[in-house]
Amino acid sequence: MTIIATRPPWEERPxxxxxxxxxxxxxxxxxxVLVPLYSVVLTSLSDxxxxxxxxxxxxxxxxxxxxxxxxxxxxSLIVHSLLVSVVVALAGTAVSMVVTVxxxxxxxxxxxxxxxxxxxxxVVTMFFGGGMIPTFLVVSALGGYDNYWSLILPGxxxxxxxxxxRGFFVDTAQDLIDAARIDGAGDWRxxxxxxxxxxxxxxxxxxxxxxxxxxxxxxxxxxxxxxxxKWPLQMIIYTYTLQGNFIPGTGVTNGQxxxxxxxxxxxxxxxxxxxxxIPILLAYPFVQRHFVKGMLIGAIKG
Numbered sequence: 001m002t003i004i005a006t007r008p009p010w011e012e013r014p015x016x017x018x019x020x021x022x023x024x025x026x027x028x029x030x031x032x033v034l035v036p037l038y039s040v041v042l043t044s045l046s047d048x049x050x051x052x053x054x055x056x057x058x059x060x061x062x063x064x065x066x067x068x069x070x071x072x073x074x075x076s077l078i079v080h081s082l083l084v085s086v087v088v089a090l091a092g093t094a095v096s097m098v099v100t101v102x103x104x105x106x107x108x109x110x111x112x113x114x115x116x117x118x119x120x121x122x123v124v125t126m127f128f129g130g131g132m133i134p135t136f137l138v139v140s141a142l143g144g145y146d147n148y149w150s151l152i153l154p155g156x157x158x159x160x161x162x163x164x165x166r167g168f169f170v171d172t173a174q175d176l177i178d179a180a181r182i183d184g185a186g187d188w189r190x191x192x193x194x195x196x197x198x199x200x201x202x203x204x205x206x207x208x209x210x211x212x213x214x215x216x217x218x219x220x221x222x223x224x225x226x227x228x229x230k231w232p233l234q235m236i237i238y239t240y241t242l243q244g245n246f247i248p249g250t251g252v253t254n255g256q257x258x259x260x261x262x263x264x265x266x267x268x269x270x271x272x273x274x275x276x277x278i279p280i281l282l283a284y285p286f287v288q289r290h291f292v293k294g295m296l297i298g299a300i301k302g
Contacts, residue, residue, distance in 0.1 A: 035059075037277070044068050044271035051266050068271035077229070078236060082275065084148070085215060085232040089279075092152040092214040096161075097207055104162050105191050108169035119166075122159045136223055150224035151217070151232065158213075161206045168199040204286075212280060237272055 043051065043058045050062040072078050103122075107115045130138075135154060144150035172195050180190045196203060218234035225231055228239070 040270050041274055044267055044274045046267055068267045072271055081231050081233045081236045088151045088232055089211055089214040093211045095152055096156050096210040099157050100161050100165060104165035104169055108166045126159045145224050151220045165202050168202040169195055172198050233276055
C-alpha cells in the first residue's frame with residue numbers, strides 16, 4: 001500500500017520561480033562555506049611554487065605535497081599544543097555538562113529550594129558582568145595564572161545553555177517521574193534514568209556547543225598562559241598564523257627546501273588551520289540530526 005503525501009490546504013503550491021530562487025540561495029551559501037574550506041585544505045597541500053603561481057591561496061591543484069603535515073607532526077610545539085587542546089576540550093566539556101545538567105535539573109523542579117531566585121540571579125549575569133580586568137584579577141588571585149585550569153573554569157558554564165536545558169527538563173512527563181518515585185528512585189536516579197534519556201537531543205546539542213567552544217577558544221590562553229609551551233593549538237594559530245609570525249622549530253622563513261620541494265610558510269599555516277577543522281567536521285554529523293529539536297523546541301519551552 002502506497003501512501004501519497006498531500007499538501008495541507010493552507011499551504012501554497014511552490015512556484016517555479018520560488019524554487020529556483022531557493023536553489024540559487026542555497027547554492028551561494030554552500031559555495032561561500034565550501035570554497036574557502038577547499039582553498040585552505042588545498043593550500044596546505046601545496047608547495048611554494050604553487051602558492052606563488054596562485055598569488056596566495058590555491059584554488060587549482062598543482063604540485064601537491066604532504067611536507068607541511070610531516071613538519072607539523074615532527075614539531076614538538078605543535079604536537080604538544082594539539083594534545084593540550086584535546087585534553088582541555090574533553091575535560092572542559094565534561095565539567096561544563098555536569099554543572100549545566102545538575103543546575104538545569106535543580107531549577108526545573110518546582111519544589112526545589114530557591115529555584116526562582118537562583119534562576120533570576122543567573123539571568124542577570126547574561127546581561128551584566130564584571131569585565132575582563134576583574135575576572136583576570138580573580139583568576140590570578142586563585143592561582144589560575146600560568147595554570148591549565150584557567151582555560152576551563154572561568155567560562156565553564158553558559159546561562160543560556162542552562163535555560164535551554166531547563167526548558168527540556170521541565171517538560172519531562174510527570175507521570176514518569178512519579179512512577180520512578182513510587183519505585184523508590186531518588187533524584188539522582190530520576191535524573192540519570194528518566195530525565196536525561198528523554199532529553200537526549202538537547203544534551204547532545206549542548207555537549208557539542210561546549211566542545212566547539214573549548215576547541216576554538218584562545219582568549220583565555222592569551223590572558224593566563226604566558227608560556228608558549230603550554231599554549232593550545234588555537235593560540236598557536238592566533239600567534240603564528242593570524243599575526244604572520246613563523247612557527248618555532250619548523251625552520252621555515254621564506255620557504256625551506258626539503259629535498260626537491262619547497263615548504264611554504266602559508267602552506268604550513270593552512271595545515272595548522274586544517275587540523276583544527278577536522279574534529280568539528282567529524283563530530284558534527286553525529287549531532288546534526290538533533291539541532292532542530294534540541295535548540296528550537298528547547299528555546300520555545302524555555
